[in-house]
Every structure is written in structure tokens, then in C-alpha cells.
Amino acid sequence: MAAARDSRPPAPAAWRRNLVFIWIGVFVGLMGANFVFPFIPFFIQDLGVTDESRVAFYTGITASATGLSLTLTAPLWGSLADRFGRKPMFLRALIGAGLLIGIMGIAQAVWQLVILRFLMGAFAGTMGAAAALVAATTPKEQVGRALGTLQTGQFTANMLGPVLGGIVAANLGIRESFIFCAALYGIAAVLVYLFVRETPVDGAPPAPTGAAKHGGGSLIGNLRAVIGERQVVFVLVLLFILWLSTTFVRPVMPLSIDGFAAGTPGDGRVHLEFPGFAWDMRKEAATGIVFAVIGLTSTIAALAVAPLGERVGYRNTVVGAALVTGILYPLLAFAHSLLAFMLLFGAVGLFQGAMVPGTNALIAAGTPDGKQGSAFGLAASMQSMALLLGPLGGGFTSGIGGIGAVYVVIGVILVAAAAAAALLVREPDVFAVRRRSTAAP
Template sequence: MAVWKRNLFVVWFGCFATTAGMSLVVPFLPLYIGELGVHNTAAVEQWSGVAFGATFLLAAIVAPVWGRMADTYGRKVMLLRASLGMAVIMTLMGFVQNVWELVGLRLLMGGVSGYISAAITLVATQAPKEKSGWAMGTLNTGTVGGSLLGPLFGGLLADALGLRHVFFVTGAFMFMAFVVTVLFVKESFVRPSAEELKNRPKLTRREVFARLSNPRTVWAMFVTTFMLQLAIMSINPIVTVYVQQLSPHSRHIALMAGAVVAAAGLANVLAAPTIGKLADKVGQQRVLVTCLAASAVVFVPQAFVQNAWELLVLRFVLGLFMAGLLPSVNSLVRRLVPDDIAGRMFGYNQSAQYLGNLCGPLLGGQLAAAFGISDVFFVTAALLFINAAWVWFNLGKQPLPQVPRLRHSHK
């Protein structure tokens, strides 16, 4: 098996473990906070929001920093740092005695993250150009699959083992990602010497972007990543209420709401490699704009559904189109960014994704409270349409310029 392909499968497992670990606490976080001595319902809700959001907020801030480190010291080192750090912190969460310690560790977990951006950079710079769409699509299924199955695993483990033991099991799972990365990921990265590092100019953010041949297009990719996560997450705060409105007599509201949330992620996992392969043939630009526009169209009828099953089907269709977005973005960024700053650029893109995770539920909840649930779908559709138009005008029909790349072995 080619080295780049073996690396892809190894870091796929790491991305799955990482995202599952970051999201598995969703079903029982309020219960765990209650065990830590917070009993007032409003306080539990507030602390749950702080504890959950802290990880993604700090992860968004530090992602470019870890990306710069990956460009300097190699991507495998960053994979090892992130997987081991998150394994230790996840295990420590099982020993906390108060909510402050839990929030502190959740914050620290976001600070040591960076596995996903390092994995994307590694795969993007090693995969052959004609296979990049398929490689990015396949890697994306690990990230989406982890965020989809993480809450499910968390709920099942909490029922079977108890709340604290969930953290121990997940820490062991993340440590497995560290071990397989140590053993099987191969990278021919030449680290600069101490003298070279000392004499190397420290580029500012403006100077880094000045090195890009098409910075406007790269920024368009970052915005697209943000919009993708914002759109997919916007329904999360209101999905249970909406399902209850659509099926008021159902005795399985929570189950149906979970299925509606999971439908888009499941479709994404199923379709991403195939759409990535299609993008390799017809071009990432065409697939990206088409999937953005189609996703916007599919959002609109979600405001007019008559029952929860119709909503579930539409969310599944939405996931099929969204499966073409993130892999296409990563493939295009790869084409536009020199290898020696690729880690930083994918770090910025990862920051955009984390910010979308934070802002999506906030936008959906505020819109639903102020105007009604239907407007959540209309506003999200409008934002996706605007994004599709902006990407179209930035990319156009002309082939994008290629930046010089370092040679990698694909054997």
C-alpha cells in the first residue's frame, strides 16, 4: 500500500477518535455537572453551555498556532502531541471534584487540540493531485463520523459504566490513536536546524497571506467552511422543539430528534468519498459551487414540512450535498497554498470550522426565539446562497494557479 494511503487510514482513525471524544459528553454533561454539586436547573444549563463551548472556543484560537508548529517541526509531531495530550486530559476529567475543574480541563482540551488540522495538512500534501478529492472526502468521513457517533457512544457508555468511566474509556481510545500514529504514520519531513530556525524570519499574519497567489480565494474557502458548520449546526438548539411541533402525539420525541440530527451526518459519511472522487474528475470548483447552491435549496422546504419523517428525509438529502463541501475546500486550499505554510492555512480553516460549531447553535436559537423556527431555515438558506455566489465570483471558470510543491513519495 502506498505510504500516503496508509497514512490516510491511520489519521482517519485518529480524527474519528478526536471528534468523538470532543462531542461524546453532549448527552450526559448536565448530569455530570449535577454530580459535581450544581443542582439549580438554570445553573446546570449555564455551566453545560460554558463547558461544551470552552473546548471549541480555545481550539479555534490556537489552531493556527499549532499549524505554524506543524510547518516548522513536521505534521506527525503535531499528531502525536494532540492525541497524547487529549488522551491525558480526557482521562483526568473522570477525576474532577467540582465544575471549575471540569471547565478548566475542557478549556485545556481545546488548547492541546490540533490533530484534525495536522491530519488534513499531512494528507493534503502527500496525496497525489488526481486523488486529492477522494483522499479529502475519505478523511472527512472520520471527522463527521466521530461527531455523529460520539454522543451516541457517550450515552451508551454512561448507561452501562457510569458517567466517570466514560472519560476513562474515551481516554484509552484516544491513546490508541496516539499509538497507531507512532507506529504507522510515515513522514519524510526535513526539520530545519537550530541555526536555520534562529535566522528564519518570523512572518506576520499579513506577510503569510502576502505569499499566497490568490488570497481572496483562500479567504472564500475559510468563509465556506464557517458557513458549512453554521448551517449544519443551526438546527441543533431547536430540533427537539420542532420535532415536537411536527409530531405532538409521538412518544419518541427525543429519539426522532436524534435521528433528524444524525441524518445529515450519516449521509455525509456515505457520500463524501464518492463526491470527492467525482470532484477529482470534474473539478473541485464546480462541485463546491453546485453543492453550496443545492444545500441552500434543500434548506427551504424544511420550513414547510408536515411531519418529522419529511424533515428527516430532507436532512439526509442535505447531508448528501454537504458531503461535497469540506473535501472540495481542503483540496482547493491545497492547490493554492505553498507547502511550507500549509499547516498554518489549514489551521485557519480549522478555526473557521470550530467557530461555525459555536455560532451555528447560537444563530439558530436566537432566530427561533425572535422570529420563529421557519426563519432559521430561510436565513440559513439565504446565507448559503450568498456564499455560493461569492465563491463563484472568486473562483470563476478559469483554472486556478498552481503553487510550487515539495515532492512526496506516493509509493
């Protein structure tokens, strides 16, 4: 019955309705990680690990386990989406992550938590599955706007997740917050099942049910078809570098903020001064404010990507955003106050927030029809690989050249990536045609 319902021709605004409920699924799915992960060190202590260095070690292991399994499995899930449908894969990501987060709430040993985090990475991949579903059910000329809107779900979840998680953990308890989060996943999965339809776009007639409806092909064949598109490969490499820029600086951000200490670095309080106003706050609070500013400006940028891409081109938008971000990053090494540091990172978030949805639009437009799942599975793998390698690279660079070197190095990498993208990536025909028709009187 579900297959028959999904095969009906779409209403004119069906892709917009899909986008609304897919956005909800993405927000809940990505909020889940931000909802509970900030409190993983405290949960590890509850599981019996008391030594501070061992708590830090196991916290890092749980994060790496999720990133490793997602890197390995995302292309497989993406190819299966092209064979059996993107909506089932999106539901699999929501249900799988929800069940495993719920089980984490009853874990009794740290090794159980590590295994559950690994399995969560293997069965999750919410953003990749959602992007593939949006790309497959949205008219190509609207896909940039849709993916930009979808990206705001991720940025909003990153911004609000720790706040909401802290409120729930403080009032219900850490274990109970896992269960609460699992229930949110369940609600999102029900909404997606009931209201999202995977249908043809642009008025195409419905295809027969079964594998052919979603593109068919073998798992390896689907991935090979995507990799065979040189344009898509270039953009996937660019996407890896863009995600790397966010994870590369993450290990040193708190250390930079601690350097603005009200007294001496390391005393736990930092100084924020506006004209006519001064405030000493805990460094944890200052770090949270910086992340909130980045989330806010990134969300604004994601909403602006489509109008800007339609006006000047998505390739030019991504290249320009990467170039400006690469120029801004080294300036952070010379920030001498928390206010300057915060404002610079707000500017970084504004341009960085345009890069990922713009790049996703280029991937969607350059991917062969019916292979969106494979393409965004590879995109999810690029993100997870950046989550694995970025902190290691940032920590290594900091150890050799100091904290300031981290911001300079990633800035140089982004400027080089922008130059390479300008030379190697072309504007997809579907976007170029839409831009000319929009500009015509």
C-alpha cells in the same frame, strides 16, 4: 531515530498507509468529543449542580470554552506544524485531548470541568492537524480524494460517538466513560506514532532533518504566507459559512422535532409515520435518528467528492453543493411531518457532506508548499468560530422571526455564498490538469 525514520523516501503507497492510520486517529479524536459531551449535563449534576437552569448554563459554558480556546490557538498550532512537523502536532492533539478527558473523569467541581474543557480546546484540534498532515504527505493530484476519505472519519465519529458513549456510560458509569475514552486516545496516538511517516511526496528527495524539512519560517511569517494567497482567503471564508450552516440550525432542530408531537408539543413523544407503519417515540430518540440520517448521508457524500471533483471540478462541486443546500434549507420550514423533516435533512446532509471535504481540497491545492499546517490551522479556527457564533445567530433569529426563519435565513446565506464562490474562487491548476488527463482517451 523517529526523525531519521520520517525522513526516508516514501514507498509508492506510503500516503495510503498514512491515510489509514490518520483516519483512525481522526475517528477516535472526534468520537471522543461525541463520546462524552452528550452526557456533560448529567456529569454537571454529579458535580453538585442541581438547579436545571444552572445545569443548562454550565453546559453552554463548557461548550463555549472549548470553542473559544480552539479558535484562538488553532492558527498557532498550524504554524508550529509548518516549522516543526505536522505529525508531532497530530500526536500533540491526540495526547493532549486524551489526557485532559481522562482528568475530567476525576474532576470534583464544575469550575474544574470548565477549565479542563478550555484547556482541551487549546491542546486539541485533531481534524485541523490531521488534514494538514494528509495534505503534506499526499500527492497534490490525490489530495482531494484523500481529504474526502479523511472527512468520513469525522462524519462517522459524529454518528457513532453518542451511541457508543451511551453504551459505555450505561454499563461503566459516566466518570468511567471519560477514562475509557482517554484510553482510546492513547491507542490512537500509539498507532499514529508507529505507522505514520511524514515524508516528501511525488518522489521528491528527502530534505534534511530540522525546521527546513517542514517549511521553516517564523510563526507570523507562515501565517502571512497563507493569508497572502487571496484564493485561500476566499475559500477559508467560504469554509466558515459552510460550517456556520450546520451550527446555525442546531438550537432549533429539537424544537422543530418537538413540533411533530404525537399529542401536544412538549409532551415528550413524537409521531413518525411511514406508508403502512406508524410509531410514537421519545423526542430524544427522534432527534438521534435525524442526526444519524445526517451523518450517514454526509459520509456517503464525502466519499463521492473526489470522483465528482475530478469529473466536474472541485470548485463547481462545492458551489453546486452549497447552492442546493441553500435551496433545501427553507423547505424545512414547511415540513409538516417528522418523515418529511427527516428526509429533507437527509438530503441536506448529502449535499452538505460534499461541501467541507471539497473546500478542504481547494485549500490544500491553493496553499504554498510547506505551509499546509498554517492553512489548516486557520481552517480549524474558522470551524471553531462557526461553533461559537452559529448557535448564537440561530437563537437570535429564532427569537425574532420564529423557528422557520432560521432555516430560511441560513438558506439565503448559503445561496449568496455559492454565488460569491462561483465569482471569486477558481479551480486549482493541479485539479484542472488531472481532470483533463482523466477525460483524455
